[in-house]
Amino acid sequence: MKSEIGGLILGDKATILGEMSRIGARAIAPAAQTLTGSSAAPVSFSDSLSAAVRSVDAAERKASDKVADVESGRSDDLVGAMLMTQEANLSFSALVQVRNKLVGAVDDLIKMPV
Known part of the structure; x- marks a missing residue:
């Protein structure tokens, strides 16, 4: 039993070391390339932050519109409005x-x- 477990551990260790060497052989892409998905145009931090602020604002506006629709009777999706608000x-x-x-x-x- 001990020899079987030892063999499994050694096999796992060899697999992990092989994966580590394979991963280490690849060049690591700069963060700007990772964000854009290509190396065409790097994304600046201020652009990322502005996009996040716009996204939060859009979510707030969408939730507000959904609540207004429920309050005015144009929609009966109260649960959806509450979920969007949350x-x-x-x-x-x-963001804060x-x-x-x-x-x-x-x-x-x-x-x-x-």
Whole structure:
């Protein structure tokens, strides 16, 4: 039994080492290429942040329209309106947390001795 488990462990170890060497052999693409999916035009941080703000704003507007439709009687999808509102609230909270982390990072950079 011990020899079988030992053989399985050694086999797994060889497989893992083989996968690691295969992964290590590939060139790692820069982050800008990973975000765009190609090497054509790198995406700047400010563009990414602006896109996130626009996405959160669109979710807020869509949820607001859905709630307005339910309140006016044009729709009876109360559950859908509540779910969209919660989703928009969650995405806004995540955006605020990102902003807080950025402000904290900038504060840390400002406080660093030169």
